[in-house]
Every structure is written in C-alpha cells, then in structure tokens.
Amino acid sequence: MLSSKTPRTIAARFLAAGAVLTLSTLSLSACGGTSSAGSSAGASSDKVGVSLIVKTTSNPFFVSMQDGAKKAAEADGVDLKLAAGKADGDEDTQIQAIENAISKGDKGILITPNGPSVVDALKKAKDAGLFVIALDTPPDPADAADITFATDNFAAGELIGKWTAAQLAGKKATIALIDLFDDKVVSVDYNRDQGFLTGLGIDTADKKKNGDEAKAGKYTGGKGGDYEIVGNQASQGAEDGGRTAMETLLSKNPNINVVYTINEPAAAGAFEALKSAGKEKDVLVVSVDGGCAGVNNVKSGVIGATAQQYPVKMAELGVKAIVDLAKTGNKPENSPGLDFYNTGVELVTDQAADGVKSITTGDATQICWGK
Numbered sequence: 001m002l003s004s005k006t007p008r009t010i011a012a013r014f015l016a017a018g019a020v021l022t023l024s025t026l027s028l029s030a031c032g033g034t035s036s037a038g039s040s041a042g043a044s045s046d047k048v049g050v051s052l053i054v055k056t057t058s059n060p061f062f063v064s065m066q067d068g069a070k071k072a073a074e075a076d077g078v079d080l081k082l083a084a085g086k087a088d089g090d091e092d093t094q095i096q097a098i099e100n101a102i103s104k105g106d107k108g109i110l111i112t113p114n115g116p117s118v119v120d121a122l123k124k125a126k127d128a129g130l131f132v133i134a135l136d137t138p139p140d141p142a143d144a145a146d147i148t149f150a151t152d153n154f155a156a157g158e159l160i161g162k163w164t165a166a167q168l169a170g171k172k173a174t175i176a177l178i179d180l181f182d183d184k185v186v187s188v189d190y191n192r193d194q195g196f197l198t199g200l201g202i203d204t205a206d207k208k209k210n211g212d213e214a215k216a217g218k219y220t221g222g223k224g225g226d227y228e229i230v231g232n233q234a235s236q237g238a239e240d241g242g243r244t245a246m247e248t249l250l251s252k253n254p255n256i257n258v259v260y261t262i263n264e265p266a267a268a269g270a271f272e273a274l275k276s277a278g279k280e281k282d283v284l285v286v287s288v289d290g291g292c293a294g295v296n297n298v299k300s301g302v303i304g305a306t307a308q309q310y311p312v313k314m315a316e317l318g319v320k321a322i323v324d325l326a327k328t329g330n331k332p333e334n335s336p337g338l339d340f341y342n343t344g345v346e347l348v349t350d351q352a353a354d355g356v357k358s359i360t361t362g363d364a365t366q367i368c369w370g371k
Contacts, residue, residue, distance in 0.1 A: 046077070047077050047078060047079040048076075048077070048078050048079065048107045048108075048322060048323050048326045048327075049078075049079045049081070049101075049104060049105060049106035049107050049108075050069075050073065050078050050079070050080050050081070050106060050107060050108050050109070050110065050319055050322050050323075051080075051081045051082075051083060051097060051098075051100070051101035051104075051106050051108075051109050051110070052065070052066060052069045052080065052081070052082050052083070052109075052110045052111075052315065052318075052319075053083045053084065053094050053097045053098065053101075053109065053110070053111040053112070054066060054082075054083075054084045054085070054111075054112050054135075055084065055085050055088050055089075055090075055094075055112045055113075055114050055137075056084055056085050056086065056087050056088050056090070057084045058087065058088075058238070059088065059237060059238075059263075059265060060291055060293065061136075061263070061289055061291060061311055061369070062084065062112065062311070064291070064311050064312050064369045065112070065135065065136070065311040065312065065314060065315045066082055066315070067312065067315075068311065068312035068313065068314070068315035068316045068370065069082075069110065069315040069316070069318070069319050071312075071316060072315065072316040072318075072319035072320055073319055076319065076320060076323045077323075078319055078322075078323060080319070081100070081101070081104070081106070083097035083100070085114050087236070088114065088180070088236050088237045088238065089114050089115060089181060089183075089184065089236065090114055091114045091115045091116075091117040091118050092117075094111065094113070094114050094118050094121075095117065095118055095121045098111070098118065098121040098122060098124070098125055099121065099124075101125065101130060102124065102125055102128045102130065106130055107130065107131065107322055107325070107326045108130055108131035108132065108133065108321075108322035108325070108326075109122070109125055109130055109131075109132050109133070110133050110134075110135055110315065110318040110319070110322075111132070111133070111134055111135065111145070112134070112135050112136045112137050113134060113137050113138075113139045113186070115181075115184045115186060116139075116140055116184065116185070116186075118139065118144075119139050119140070119141070119144045122139060122144045122145060123144060126144075126146065131146050131321075131322055131325055131331075132144070132145045132146050133145060133146060133147055133148070133149060133318045133321060133322065133332075134147075134148040134149070134150070135148070135149050135150065135311070135314045135315060135318055136149075136150050136151065136188065136309075136311060136314060137150065137186055137187060137188045138150065138187050138340060140185070140186070140187060142339055142340070146331070147321075147331075147332050147333075147334065147340070147341060148339075148340035148341065149314045149317050149318055149321075149332075149340070149341045149343055150314065150340050150341070150342070150343060151288075151307075151309035151310070151342070151343060151344070151345050152338070152340075152342050152345060153187070153188050153191035153192050153195065153288070154191040154192070154194065154195035154198075155195060155345055156192060156195060156288045156307035156309065156345045157191065157192040157193065157194065157195025157196040157197075157198070157199065157260075157288065157307070158195040158196070158198055158199035159195075159199060159305075159307050159345065159347040159356065159358075160196055160199065160260070160286040160287070160288065160305050160306065160307050160347065161195065161196040161197060161198060161199020161200040161201075161221065161260075161286075162199040162200070162221055162222075162353070162355075162356045163199075163286065163304070163305045163347060163349060163353050163356050163358070164196075164199070164200055164221070164258055164260075164284055164286055164304075164305075165199065165200045165201055165219060165221025165222035165223075165224075166221070166222040166353035166354065166355070166356055167222075167284055167304065167351065167353060168219075168222055168223075168225060168258070168284075169222060169223055170222070170223035170224065170225045171225055171257075172225055172226045172227065172228070172257075173200070173219055173225065173226070173227040173228070173257065173258045174227075174228050174230060174253060174255050174256050174257050174258065175200075175227060175228065175229045175230060175256070175258045175259075175260065176230050176231065176233075176245075176246065176249040176250075176256045176258070176259045176260070176270075177193060177196075177210070177211075177229065177231070177232040177233070177260050178232075178233055178234075178235050178242055178245045178246065178249075178259065178260065178261040178262060178266050178267075178270055179193055179210050179232050179233070179234055179235065179262050180234065180235065180236065180237050180262045180263075181234050181236070182232075182233075182234035183234075185208070185209075187208075188262075189210065189262060190207070190208050190209060190210050192262060192288050193210045193232075193260065193262070194207050194208075194210070196260045196286070197213060199221060200219050200221045200227070201218075201219040201220030201221030201222075201224065202214075202217070202219050202220075202227060203217075210232050211231075211232040213229065215228065215229045216228045216229070222353075228253075230249050230252050230253040230256055231248075231249055231252055233245035233246075233248050233249055235261070235262060235266040235269070237262055237263050237265060237266060238265055238266065238269070239265045239266065239268050239269035239272075240269055241266060241269065242261060242265065242266030242267060242268065242269025242270045242273075243269035243270065243272050243273045244269075244273075245266070245269075245270065246259065246269065246270035246272075246273035246274060247273045250273065250274075250277055250279075254277070254279070256279075256283060257282060257283050257284065258283070258284050258286075259274070259283055259284070259285045259286070260286055260287075261285065261286070261287045261288075262287075262288065263287060263288060263289045264287050264288075264289040264290075264291060264293065264294030264297065264303065264306060266287070267285050267286075267287040267294070267297070267302070267303050267306075268297060268302065270285060271285055271297075271302045271303070284304045285302065285303050285304055286303065286304055286305050286306065287303050287305075287306045287307075288306060288307045288309070289306060289307075289308070289309060290306050290307060290308020290309055290310075290346070290348055290364060290368055290369065291368055291369050292365065292368040292369065294306050294368075295308070295348055295361050295364045295365050295368050296361075296365075298348055298349060298350065298361050298364075299350065299361040304349065304351065305347060305348065305349035305351070305358070306347075306348050306349075307345050307346070307347055307348070308345060308346045308347075308348050308359075308364055308367075308368065308369075309343070309344070309345055309369075310343050310344055310367075310369060310370035311369050311370065312369050312370035313343050313344075313370035314343050314370075316370075317332075317341070317343070343370075346358070346359050346364065346367075347359070348360075348361060348364040349361075
C-alpha cells in the first residue's frame with residue numbers, strides 16, 4: 001500500500017534501513033578540504049588520498065555521486081581526485097584514472113565500472129595496497145573490488161515489474177525493453193531487466209543475460225494475462241539512445257503498451273518517441289534511478305513509476321569507509337545475506353498499487369538521490 005508517512009519520516013526510515021554504516025565502522029575525524037580532479041599533487045601527508053572514477057558526467061546520476069563525494073571529502077580531510085569516462089562504456093579512460101590513483105599513492109578508489117576491461121586494473125590497484133570500492137555497479141567478478149555500495153538492482157527492477165503487472169489488471173502486455181548495452185555485459189543492466197520481468201511474472205532463462213526469455217506466453221503478476229516481448233534495444237543510458245531505441249521497437253510493433261527502461265534519461269527519450277508517434281497516453285513507461293528530474297517526470301506522467309536509488313549516499317559512505325580504514329583499520333562489511341552493502345531502494349509513483357509498497361512523488365522529492 002502507499003505509504004502515508006511524511007517526507008521526514010520517509011527520510012528517517014531510509015537512513016535506518018541501511019543507507020549508512022554503523023558509527024563504529026564509519027566514525028571519523030574531520031581535518032580539511034578537497035583537491036580537484038586532475039591535481040598534479042599527490043595526497044599530502046595529513047590527508048587520505050581517494051580517487052572517484054564515475055562512468056560519465058553526462059548523466060546527472062554520476063554528477064550527484066561526485067557531489068556526495070566532495071561533501072564527504074570536505075568534512076573528512078580527504079585529498080579527492082575526480083575522473084570520469086568520456087561516455088557510458090568508456091573503459092580506457094577509467095583504466096588510466098586507476099593507473100593515476102596507483103601512481104599518486106592513494107589509499108583507495110571509488111569506481112562505477114564501465115565494463116569488464118577495468119577488472120585487471122582494479123586487481124593491480126588492490127595488489128598495490130589500494131582499497132577498492134565499487135559504487136552502483138559491481139565489477140565482474142565482484143571480488144575485483146573489496147566491497148560494493150549499491151542499490152539492489154534486481155529488487156529495483158522487480159518493484160517496477162510488480163507495479164506494472166498491477167496496473168495492467170489482466171490486459172495483454174506488449175513489452176519493449178530498453179537496456180543499457182548490447183556489446184558488453186554489466187550486472188546493473190541484466191539485474192534491472194531480469195528483475196523487471198520477474199516482478200511482472202515472466203519466467204527468465206539465464207538471469208545474467210538479457211533477451212533470452214520466451215517471447216510470448218503468460219505473465220503471472222497482478223491478475224495475470226498474456227504477454228508479448230517485442231524486443232530489446234540498447235540505449236547507452238542516454239536520452240537520445242532511448243529515443244532511437246523506442247523508434248526501432250515501435251517500427252517492429254506499434255501496439256507496444258509497456259516500456260521498461262534502464263534509467264530515466266532513456267525513459268525521457270522513449271517518451272519523446274512515443275509522443276511523436278501519438279502513443280504517449282497509451283503506454284506504461286517504468287524506469288530506475290529516482291533522481292529529482294525523474295521524480296518530476298513521474299509527477300507529470302512521463303514515467304508511471306520509478307525505483308529510487310541513492311548515489312549521494314553511496315559516494316559519501318565510500319569516502320568515509322576509506323578514511324576510516326586509513327585511520328582505524330576498520331573495513332566496511334556487506335549487508336547481512338548479501339554480497340554487497342545495500343544502500344536502499346523505494347518505488348516512486350502517484351498511482352499506488354495494492355500489495356506493492358511505494359512512496360509518492362512528494363515524499364520522493366524530499367530524498368531524491370539521498371540529498
């Protein structure tokens with residue numbers, strides 16, 4: 001059922017649910033400022049050197065992550081270096097940033113990996129004594145990082161899938177899936193996609209592979225009904241990619257009435273394609289991210305529901321964890337029963353569905369991306 005709690009209560013519940021590590025793990029002493037990206041000086045003797053390497057700064061999700069890291073660095077006396085891929089999927093720039101962190105003598109690296117090619121560089125960093133924390137996207141294999149702070153991306157996809165099934169109320173689902181990549185495999189991509197289908201009540205085949213499920217059959221979520229999957233298209237997580245993907249899928253089947261998108265920029269692009277085709281009022285669009293812009297798109301009806309995650313908290317906790325390790329030797333631990341530290345997720349919608357826990361756009365605006 002839709003939560004009736006106030007935004008203050010929602011925020012408190014989020015914090016209590018696991019968005020912060022225990023005080024014993026992350027109690028730190030503050031002692032200074034932050035160095036900007038590209039600084040030629042290494043970490044000073046009284047500061048802990050940390051490099052944050054995000055996928056790209058063209059996506060506001062990762063810009064918010066940088067903001068969270070800067071805030072934590074200012075509070076905790078960290079020499080912070082920022083780096084980013086030139087685009088989502090740019091592994092070469094991330095590898096160079098990892099090499100730079102090693103040469104500068106940083107204590108740790110925070111990274112949202114752009115793909116499997118960064119793994120060898122991360123292993124090299126660990127061998128050099130750096131503590132490696134993955135944010136948002138675990139590397140493959142997961143132990144290429146010492147720990148991951150992330151949303152449970154399968155659970156995020158499952159939430160929007162359950163909501164979609166409830167909204168369909170037994171109608172046939174003609175589904176378009178707008179994923180991240182079609183030229184590489186990353187866990188955030190298949191976990192959200194496969195979680196969505198599972199929440200809808202569609203059997204998946206290989207849970208680490210998109211697009212190999214039966215293309216037609218019965219979904220069991222909500223009241224249940226028939227489904228048809230029109231196809232999967234990559235978007236690179238970008239608005240123009242989402243628009244092109246949606247246009248391609250509509251050309252295959254103009255009767256699409258359910259659109260899953262990997263993130264909210266892709267959802268915005270998909271909506272523009274639907275609008276151009278005069279179909280925006282006939283389609284349920286669902287997504288994952290829960291940024292302030294995405295929440296506004298839920299409020300205005302561009303997106304029906306989104307799963308909100310908290311990148312600012314991921315970055316803040318990551319910085320604090322490395323500082324604590326440097327000062328006390330304490331290492332962060334995974335959430336109970338998981339192989340990562342779960343930073344939480346909430347379903348955001350103004351069309352509540354029975355049996356699917358959610359918060360309103362008003363509540364979500366107060367905590368979007370952990371602000």
